[in-house]
Amino acid sequence: MRLSHAPEGEFLLVTLDASRIDAASALAFKDEMRALPGSADVLLDLARVTFVDSSGLGAIVAAMKALAPRRLHLAALNPTVAKVFRLTRMDTVFPIHVSVGEAHHAG
Numbered sequence: 001m002r003l004s005h006a007p008e009g010e011f012l013l014v015t016l017d018a019s020r021i022d023a024a025s026a027l028a029f030k031d032e033m034r035a036l037p038g039s040a041d042v043l044l045d046l047a048r049v050t051f052v053d054s055s056g057l058g059a060i061v062a063a064m065k066a067l068a069p070r071r072l073h074l075a076a077l078n079p080t081v082a083k084v085f086r087l088t089r090m091d092t093v094f095p096i097h098v099s100v101g102e103a104h105h106a107g
Helices: 026-034 054-067 079-087 101-107
Strands: 001-008 011-016 040-046 070-073
Touching: 001 026, 001 070, 011 101, 040 101, 054 070, 070 101
Parallel strands: 011 040, 040 070
Antiparallel strands: 001 011
């Protein structure tokens, strides 16, 4: 799993170069998210991610906690991934944006 990151507006934009966040990749994902530099809120672009299991969801929550006091925003969830967040009510925990561009307009 590879994450790339770059400052973009008020966020540190993080792009995931993987189609899954699951048990096999959760630990690497958490480690890379914990190592993110800076103090800006993080915008995680999930456009390429098509599958998240419970381990992946746990890794995203762990990353949110590790990044505090920065906020972790999520963007560009495909319908399958968005459904996981809705069913687990995690859509009430994370700011979720339709796209990276929309996140910038939402502030």
